[in-house]
Amino acid sequence: MRKMLIAVAIVALVGTVGCGKSKKSSNSTATTAASGATTTEAPPVTLEGTVNNKGTTTLSGGALTVTQQDFSFSPTFVKAGAGATIAITLKNEGKNQHTFTIDALSVDQEVQPGQTATVNLRLPAGGTVAFYCRFHKGSGMQGAFVLPGSSGSGPGTTQPAPSPQGGY
Ligand SMILES: [Cu+2]
Numbered sequence: 001m002r003k004m005l006i007a008v009a010i011v012a013l014v015g016t017v018g019c020g021k022s023k024k025s026s027n028s029t030a031t032t033a034a035s036g037a038t039t040t041e042a043p044p045v046t047l048e049g050t051v052n053n054k055g056t057t058t059l060s061g062g063a064l065t066v067t068q069q070d071f072s073f074s075p076t077f078v079k080a081g082a083g084a085t086i087a088i089t090l091k092n093e094g095k096n097q098h099t100f101t102i103d104a105l106s107v108d109q110e111v112q113p114g115q116t117a118t119v120n121l122r123l124p125a126g127g128t129v130a131f132y133c134r135f136h137k138g139s140g141m142q143g144a145f146v147l148p149g150s151s152g153s154g155p156g157t158t159q160p161a162p163s164p165q166g167g168y
Contacts, residue, residue, distance in 0.1 A: 038075050044146045045128050051076065052140035063087050068111060070094035071136040076143035082125040084147075090117045098141070099134040108134070123147060 038055035054074035057064075064086050067074040071094070080086070090100050092111040100109045100119060111117045123129055126149035132142035 044077050044079065045144055045150055047130060047142055047144055049137065049142070050140035051142055053077070056146075059084060059086065063089070065089045065091060066100065068092045068094055068098040068100070068133070068141075070096050071098075071133070071139040071141040073100075073131070073133075073141065073143040077146055078143070079146045080123055082123075082148050084123045086121055086123065088119045088121065090119060092116070097135065100131060101134050102129060102131045104129055107131075126150065 038057045040053070040055045043051065043053055044056060052072035054069075054072050054076045056077040056079065057075040059078055059080040062085055064078065066088055068090060088100070090109060090111045092098050092113055092115055095113055097113060098111050100111065100117075101107060102121070104124075105121050107119055107121055109117050109119045123145055124147065126147045128150045129145040129147065130142060131144065135141075
């Protein structure tokens with residue numbers, strides 16, 4: 001008789017503990033969706049060589065500010081419409097002199113450290129328009145305007161294996 005009582009007591013105890021523990025907060029997933037203009041997702045196109053990717057932005061309106069650092073452009077990729085006309089404000093926040101150079105559009109603007117410069121350009125109807133710094137392209141200071149029909153941006157396109165990025 002005594003054994004029975006103990007067994008009942010144990011069952012009751014376990015039951016109580018179990019109940020107490022079953023109340024666990026299941027509401028701990030806080031999703032903070034970054035809704036800034038510049039995202040740091042995978043680059044929309046693959047450029048040759050090293051790219052210090054500081055993010056992608058979509059052009060809205062005709063003005064764009066591109067910040068130059070040692071050694072990157074921010075944003076690094078700019079999605080734009082066909083034939084878009086852009087007034088670009090270049091801000092050199094680095095300690096080195098940089099350029100904003102686009103071979104295809106004959107753009108080659110030097111910017112001294114701490115200075116700003118403006119470049120007006122008109123993008124073509126499609127494709128990828130790469131820009132880079134003449135001094136530091138090899139250090140990953142390059143980026144691109146991504147236009148409709150850009151190679152590598154469409155689904156089903158085979159891209160080479162991702163090259164190491166952001167390696168300093
Ligand atoms: Cu540079």
